Amino acid sequence: MTRHDEGDGRQPRLRRRAQGELESQVLAALHTARGPVSAAWVQERIGGDLAYTTVMTILTRLLAKDVVTRERAGRSFTWMPAKDEAGLAAFRMRKVLDGESDREAVLASFVTTLTPDDEQLLRELLGQAGAEGDD
Numbered sequence: 001m002t003r004h005d006e007g008d009g010r011q012p013r014l015r016r017r018a019q020g021e022l023e024s025q026v027l028a029a030l031h032t033a034r035g036p037v038s039a040a041w042v043q044e045r046i047g048g049d050l051a052y053t054t055v056m057t058i059l060t061r062l063l064a065k066d067v068v069t070r071e072r073a074g075r076s077f078t079w080m081p082a083k084d085e086a087g088l089a090a091f092r093m094r095k096v097l098d099g100e101s102d103r104e105a106v107l108a109s110f111v112t113t114l115t116p117d118d119e120q121l122l123r124e125l126l127g128q129a130g131a132e133g134d135d
Contacts, residue, residue: 020092020095020096020098020099022046022050022054022058023058023061023062023067023095024092024095025046026042026046026055026058026059026062027062027067027068027081027088027091028088029041029042029045029046030042030068030079030080030081031081031085031088032045033080035080036070036071036073036078036079036080037078037079037080038073038076038077038078038079039052039055039056039059039076039077039079040052040055042055042059042079043055059079066082067081067082067083067091068080068081068082069081069082
């Protein structure tokens with residue numbers, strides 16, 4: 001949890017992070033690394049009062065989703081993103097979509113805001129995905 005200062009002289013209250021926010025922060029930290037890093041390194045980069053065990057839980061969940069990989073390093077592990085920046089952006093978009101109750105409305109709204117070039121690209125990509133699914 002992070003502190004939220006209301007600026008009115010009252011005691012700051014704890015703000016609960018949105019679902020997926022910690023995962024995004026962990027992934028962003030991993031993408032700044034120059035190679036495999038420890039969970040402690042990730043914890044330090046995220047900052048705040050996040051417990052080491054929480055970082056490990058998030059990394060383990062991301063591993064189960066095939067978003068990160070790990071390698072044995074002595075008695076612990078080092079971690080790295082399994083996806084590039086485009087994959088990370090796609091993961092974030094999916095997390096936003098998963099958090100909405102009306103997926104159709106969100107997707108429809110998204111598509112109507114695309115430029116004509118982006119809309120054409122999306123159509124081509126969907127056509128390719130459909131063709132690959134037919135194989």
